[in-house]
Each structure stands twice: as structure tokens, then as C-alpha cells.
Amino acid sequence: MTATTLNTSITVSRPAERRPDRHGELDDLTLARARRGERDACRALVRLYQRRVFALLARMLSGRDRQSWVEDLAQETFLRVFRALPSFDRNGPAKLSTWILTIATRLSIDELRRKRPQLHSDPAAPVPGAIAVAPEQADDLLRRKRIAAAIEAAVAALPADNRAVFVLREYHGMAYGDIAEAVRCDIGTVKSRLSRARARLRQALEFLRQ
């Protein structure tokens, strides 16, 4: 947050740079100004939610060019947010962050379906990384890296919808109803997909018990 300090030592906050509310959401005034298309308010919105969008997209997408891919989709996500912002209901059931993550989720699922083939969609297939690690012989740093690699490989093996369910629940703490809305399915489907994803992760992390 930037502030302008006057000679009389009075600090005046710019309205567009107001602090988010206690729930980490954009305040009403800045949201209203962003809806009107004010540049500073739009910038404040992006700055507040960009880390969450990047975190989601980075976990949804994988590959050598992930960084540029994530940036492109993040930009597209916020452009869609701005386009649809007038229709967002502040008093509706979804928070703004949930709404933005929903847009990012759908965008990434569409992108995965369009560009990247699903490599390990067979649930019975062996999980990559589950055999390759040797934790008892590795130091702690290597062990952590291998855990991360195992999780990433297991998540990357999930179908796009299941991956979205898992990431939104485990890493963004979204409610089942919001996840169901984001991936356009029933809550029961969300739970079953989450169950399958967790089982797959447990299989991938089985080496930790050895």
C-alpha cells in the first residue's frame, strides 16, 4: 500500500490503494471503482489476487514452459474478470476471490483439454515418482524435493477436473459447493474426485512409510 505523506506529517491513503478487508477481499469502494473501469482500482484488484491466481495456475499446469504459460493464463484470467466484473454480485454467495479462482480454474481446465493431452489418466497406472525416490538415503533437502516431485507427478497424472478439485480443496481451502460451481459438477462428484485424488497422492507418498 502506498501512501502520500504531507508536510504536516498527516498520512493520507489513496482510495484505490486501500487495504483489503479482514477476509483478504477487495474493499467495496475499490471494487465499485474497478467496476467503473478506474485504472488504479483495476491495478489494486490485480495486485491483491495475483498471487492466488498464480498459485492455482502453477499447480494446475505443468511442463517446461510453465512459467510463461502461467503468466499468459493469469493475464487472460484477469481480463475475463474485468469483462465480467459488472455482473459480479458482491452480496452473492461467492466471495470475489472464489469467483476469480473459479474463472482461473475453468480457464486452466479448458487450456489443459485443448493443448495438453492427459498423460496418466488410468487410475490403475503406477504413479510416477513413487518408485524412483530413496528417502532413507537422502538428506532432508533432497527428501523434501522428492516429496514435492512425487506430489507434482501424481497431481499431473490426474485428469484436469480432478486436478482442479484437488488443488482448490487442498491448497485454496475452497468449500465443496464452490468447487462444484467452479468445475460445473455435483458436490458428490467433487467428493468422489477428491477421494480418488487423495488416494493417488497417498500411493505416491507411500515411500515415506518405508
Added chain:
Amino acid sequence: MEHTDEAPLDPGLLAEWDPTSEPPHDFADLVVQRWSVESPLTAADGTSASTAPYIGGAAESSTGADMGAPVAWWKASLVGGLAAGLVAVLGLAVLNPAGSDTMEPPEPPRVADTAAAPAASMSEDVAALEAQLAAAQAELSKLRALHASCKSSGLAKLPPTGGDAPRVQLAGRGVVLGARGAKVELRRIDKETLVVAQDLGSAEYQLTATETVLVVTPAGSLTVRGTSFTVVVPSEGEGEVTIRPKAGQAVVATASGTATLMAGEKVAIANRAEPKAHKRRKARSKSRLKAGNKRRKASAVMTF
């Protein structure tokens, strides 16, 4: 209470996987710049793009150069023009409410009145201007699409009484002269304007109930009445003249008489090299010969 079949995973383990990278430091600026290309943004002080200062035709942003300046410029100019027009109309209505010929000199604006203007009225003005802007943008997009289609299809606009087209001319109202093998497309833009495209294989002309189009070809002439039709002008001795009226009938006048055709009917040209082709067809297999006969029966053969 929410229920899952599987217990949650250890958050400590899950936290080990953190592929998140920091967004670029100018990511927000990039997004806002891209958004400014799509939509005119409001300046930082709350003024709209139409009232924001301009330097050299480019909108000045709070962060410096604006990547979307050209687009924002014409949109803002349009809004500004509409606003100026609205102000002028309102000013005339206020200054000359009875519509008298003599006009009193305008009084200087009162600052207090301006400041006291209700916000609702201003929002209505803004909404009206936005509606006009949206209509203008829609019209502009239509014109752009039409222009693009004309460019891509090679349509050329010709004057109604001729032109410099080497092969196709408009000779008088509703008469098209086509040279040998000419392929003509006519597209009516308004009551007086026809667009003629060559070598596109068809002539299309929107007719009223009383209008007549005469298409002159080397093989004869066609006079067609109807609400809409398509004529494929053939080369001499080959091809077909196809008349496909979208509604109603089409009348074909030839040297041998006049025929009334319904939608989808075809008129075969009689003076093509029929004997030779017939002999070749005879040598083909029986099934293909039958198919050829069926096709010929479906067409009305006429002599021009």
C-alpha cells in the same frame, strides 16, 4: 458437516509442493494496459476517459505511456463528440425553448448551479452517452466487418452507369452486361448502390416486385423477376445457367420463348458440345450412364 471418503492429507507434506513463482513486478500494469486496449479506462482521479487529458492524441495514464492509446483515443473522441453534441442540443433547448428566430446571448454558467446538479441526472447523462457509444461501436463494427468482407472477396463498387470494370458493366438500372465467361456478383447496398464483383461465379441482385434484371451472356439473355436470385453466367458452350430464387418465381426469357422456373431449377445450355460428350458417356459403364440420364432429366434443357 462435510464428508469425504478419504481423510485429508497431511498439510505439511502437501506444503512441500510449492511450484508457485512470484508474479512479475509489473504484472498488474501489464494486465491493466491490456484491459485498456479492450475497454476505455477511467483515469486515476475518477474522471472518465472522455475527459482525461490528451497529449498528442494519446491518453495520458497515471503510470506514463499507454499501450492502448490509439483505441482509447478514438473511443474517447467519440464520447467527447457525443457529449459536445448533447451539450449543444441541451444548450439550444435551454436558450431557445420557444423555437423563436432570435436568440438571446447566453448567460455565463453559474458555478453554484453546476455544483448543485443532482447526481442522478449526471448518471442518467452518463448512461445515455454510454448507450450512444455502444450503438456507435456496434455500427462501427458492422462497417468494419463489411469492409473486411469486401476486401477479402474482391468486391468493387461501381457507379450505376458503367465504370472501369473491363468485363462487367452496369448498363442502366438493373441491367448487367457480362462478357464471355464473365462471372458476376451483384450485391445491393442500398436503394441506389450495387456492388459488382467479377469472377466470383454468381450474380446476386435484390429485386423489388416490379424490377427486372437483364443478364446478357454470349449464349443469350436472361430476364429474371423475383425477390432474390442468383445467376451463374456461363462460358459459351459449357456449364449451366442456374437460377435459384430465394422467394417466388423467376422468369427466364430466351430466344425460344419464356420459361418460368421455380426455386432450385436448372437451365442447361443447349449449344454445348453435346454429341462428343454423349459418345463418351455411351462408352462408360451402365450405372454411370443411368446416373447421367437422371441428371439430365432433372434439368430443363432450353435453347438460347
